[in-house]
Amino acid sequence: MEYLHLTPVHIIGGTVGLLSGAIAVLITKGSTPHRIAGNIFFIFMLIMSGTGAFLAYFEPAAASVVAGLLTFYMVATGWATVMRREKTVGPFEMIAFFWAVGVAYYGLSAGMEAAASEAGRKDGFPAGLYYAFGGIVAFAALMDVTVIARRGLAGRQRIARHLWRMCFALLMATSSFFLGQSQVIPEPIRVLHVLVTPVFAVIGVLFFWLTRVLFTRWAEAA
Numbered sequence: 001m002e003y004l005h006l007t008p009v010h011i012i013g014g015t016v017g018l019l020s021g022a023i024a025v026l027i028t029k030g031s032t033p034h035r036i037a038g039n040i041f042f043i044f045m046l047i048m049s050g051t052g053a054f055l056a057y058f059e060p061a062a063a064s065v066v067a068g069l070l071t072f073y074m075v076a077t078g079w080a081t082v083m084r085r086e087k088t089v090g091p092f093e094m095i096a097f098f099w100a101v102g103v104a105y106y107g108l109s110a111g112m113e114a115a116a117s118e119a120g121r122k123d124g125f126p127a128g129l130y131y132a133f134g135g136i137v138a139f140a141a142l143m144d145v146t147v148i149a150r151r152g153l154a155g156r157q158r159i160a161r162h163l164w165r166m167c168f169a170l171l172m173a174t175s176s177f178f179l180g181q182s183q184v185i186p187e188p189i190r191v192l193h194v195l196v197t198p199v200f201a202v203i204g205v206l207f208f209w210l211t212r213v214l215f216t217r218w219a220e221a222a
Helices: 004-026 032-058 062-083 091-116 127-149 155-178 192-215
Strands: none
Touching (some): 062 155, 091 127
């Protein structure tokens, strides 16, 4: 492939992204180490998802293109949420919204192509996967509309938006590595219950922190 020289960049981005993401979810939230780990996660996840979508486009693997663009959008908007002051919005939020609409359209269109094909697949992936990715980013786009309409977020809603988008990006990277690239895992531990454990761990962390932020006083005391 003409662009194979980007593969090491993609791998490095994913490796550093996974490690920094794990650190960010495990250490004290709002602390200086958390912010540093979060910034590293942001940079390397953009590298990983951007190069992944680019490489997948030429493979072609439409599902991986959608996944990469979705992850890029999630980590960018999640990071921007806490970098922007409370109750403010700007051009970035509008650009992000149209990005999400475009990705949703691409994902849902690919799903319809897969459903209409004789095998029920597009580039080897079933229609349901495209619909799932397209539906998630469409939902996120609707949330962007509420943020723009309210002229920004504050308090626990702002933290929750940051949290679920960054954790979702980490979930995509974790699933991509442990489930999508399981062939690189040593064979003795390449068993289903080992491979899915990190994925469910990220989901568990996401729901734990969403519950804590939205339904306790933790956000007020943080």
